[in-house]
Amino acid sequence: MNHRILYPFADFGDAMVVQPEGDTTRNTPDPGRDQDGDRSLITYFELARVMERASRRFSGLLRTELTKLGVDDIGSAQAMVLLVIGEAELSVGELLDRGHYVGSNISYYLKQLADGDYIDRIASQRDKRSARIRLSEKGRQLCTALREAAKSYERALSHGEQDRRNLETAFQTLHRLELVWGNAARYGI
Amino acid sequence: MNHRILYPFADFGDAMVVQPEGDTTRNTPDPGRDQDGDRSLITYFELARVMERASRRFSGLLRTELTKLGVDDIGSAQAMVLLVIGEAELSVGELLDRGHYVGSNISYYLKQLADGDYIDRIASQRDKRSARIRLSEKGRQLCTALREAAKSYERALSHGEQDRRNLETAFQTLHRLELVWGNAARYGI
């Protein structure tokens, strides 16, 4: 296990601060200063960019895992939907809320997932318009395999209590951004 | 200015921790527990999901701003490329590294940005294969307008020192994930 690869920042510990004029590698532009020379630190654009880049990487990993598992009838986006569903049994509307998908989009994914027998649709007798969705055995197994694969990455990255807290902070911060940006979009700032 | 909207978590301050069994709203599934009942906190999947959702929101805001500004020949993805370029004058390759785009993809964007006169291509006499890219006056103005718009969101969200630190932590954490996931993809875990 190559630690140079897994832990690119040897000094990434309790004192996690941005280096003011660090040795910027080609891949990591210094986010410490914005256009106007303000001493503002991270801007939203930079955060949005790193989110996009990291998401792309994550999709890549998912795709790789799927290929390893011999799954070729769904892509990373569909796998993500499976993971969003998890152990829950929910309606399309609830799934929409969970993932902030667009309706027609999730329909499109669910169709493929249903075609591939990754999910079951159970007609609800309460409301015949909305069937309830849940993972089929096949879907559950795929999710388990993906989560298992993820575990090795977790082990590779999450170490101490501080790392866990950083993940928490990142999650909460992004979640808050998600809410604020969503509300801003709906109601105008 | 509606504070209920802008500050959905009144208690989001120094003690930013996940509520063990919080009052989960419909939009915010409790990430405190995973499938296996481990007391693991944030999983990578959850982080990846929140990144995706927040990115979607951000793109939405960008699109809204573009519409407000009467820009209809480019989308949020292209605007993002403009913002990535910023004040720099760089080659396509450098831009590729900055944003982790795929080559043919950035070509596609740059073509549209060039068609819309948002960027200039300056033939480099050093290496005639790679022109240098920089924002045109039009592109610069658009970026300025977008950054200006972003400022109001910044003001709405970034308050104290703690908030800034949280943004930093989020950025660094995602950046680290980006690297680790990228390396994992290239070399296998």
Add this chain to the structure above:
DNA sequence: AAATTTGCTTCAATTTTTGAAGTAAATTCC
């Protein structure tokens, strides 16, 4: 100077996203 590499661009095929329209069930309103 031939061969290889670099730094892109183009093209065609896929995949993903979006928006408008449609449908059937549920609910509300006379």
Add this chain to the structure above:
DNA sequence: GGAATTTACTTCAAAAATTGAAGCAAATTT
């Protein structure tokens, strides 16, 4: 209780984004 409206999706067609292979010209190596 029946018409009108709303809800909860699905379908469809078009647009946008992404990918991978192939191509090309300049630069570099051999």
